Amino acid sequence: MPKEFSRSQRMAEQIRRELSELIRDEIKDPRVSWVSITAVKCSKDLSSAVVYFTLMDNSNSDQTQLALNNATGFLRKQLASRIRSRIVPALKFIHDNSIERGSEMDALIAKARSTDADADTDSDSE
Numbered sequence: 001m002p003k004e005f006s007r008s009q010r011m012a013e014q015i016r017r018e019l020s021e022l023i024r025d026e027i028k029d030p031r032v033s034w035v036s037i038t039a040v041k042c043s044k045d046l047s048s049a050v051v052y053f054t055l056m057d058n059s060n061s062d063q064t065q066l067a068l069n070n071a072t073g074f075l076r077k078q079l080a081s082r083i084r085s086r087i088v089p090a091l092k093f094i095h096d097n098s099i100e101r102g103s104e105m106d107a108l109i110a111k112a113r114s115t116d117a118d119a120d121t122d123s124d125s126e
Contacts, residue, residue: 011085012040015049018082019091022075023068031060031067038096042089049089052096061095068093 020037034056042049053068055061072091080088 006044008042008044008046011046011083011089012042012049014083015042015051015079015089016040018079019051019075022078022082026074026078027071029067029071031063032071035064035068038098046085046087046089049091051091051093053093054096054099058095058097058100061097065093065095 016037016039019040023032023035023037036054036056037051038054039052040049041052051068053064055064069092072093075091076088
């Protein structure tokens with residue numbers, strides 16, 4: 001019977017939970033405020049992990065990404081003490097803008113539906 005989740009997926013989820021706590025409780029950099037970790041993708045050999053994050057205020061996402069990438073040494077050291085693994089992956093933080101893209105697409109769909117509804121009511125009244 002195959003396992004439902006691979007080791008890299010289980011490790012990615014554990015890293016996501018631990019990083020969320022570490023960033024919330026341990027990082028004191030003002031550039032790293034209101035950060036939410038959305039996903040972590042680990043390589044098969046667990047040597048590297050890409051961490052996707054979102055912000056409440058996207059105006060300074062580049063500065064936040066720079067601050068998080070500068071704190072990777074500290075975060076890896078803290079992760080090593082929290083997770084039970086021989087290897088702690090190298091971390092790379094990337095801003096996840098899928099939520100903004102999704103809301104933009106939702107607005108476009110709503111606009112298209114309203115123009116279609118307006119066109120239908122105009123043609124019905126003739």
